[in-house]
Amino acid sequence: xxxxxxxxxxxxxxxxxxxxxxxxxxxxxxxxxxxxxxxxxxxxxxxxxxxxxxxxxxxxxxxxxxxxxxxxxxxxxxxxxxxxxxxxxx
Numbered sequence: 001x002x003x004x005x006x007x008x009x010x011x012x013x014x015x016x017x018x019x020x021x022x023x024x025x026x027x028x029x030x031x032x033x034x035x036x037x038x039x040x041x042x043x044x045x046x047x048x049x050x051x052x053x054x055x056x057x058x059x060x061x062x063x064x065x066x067x068x069x070x071x072x073x074x075x076x077x078x079x080x081x082x083x084x085x086x087x088x089x090x
Contacts, residue, residue, distance in 0.1 A: 027089040040073040
């Protein structure tokens with residue numbers, strides 16, 4: 001009797017782990033004049049996953065579809081954006 005319950009519990013844990021689907025997020029970070037900002041740090045909140053924008057302000061990052069990205073750049077206020085299934089965040 002105990003083994004079927006443990007097996008079901010194990011299957012539930014595996015299902016929860018796969019529920020957090022990884023997606024590729026791309027976009028461009030610009031300033032208030034429309035110029036791309038190079039060197040902006042983009043981190044997936046509560047993880048060590050992140051990237052930095054290129055010379056034109058473009059970036060690409062693998063992240064969980066239900067996580068939050070934190071954008072930070074010296075001299076600017078950091079901004080947090082919930083991914084919510086989006087694949088492009090500018």
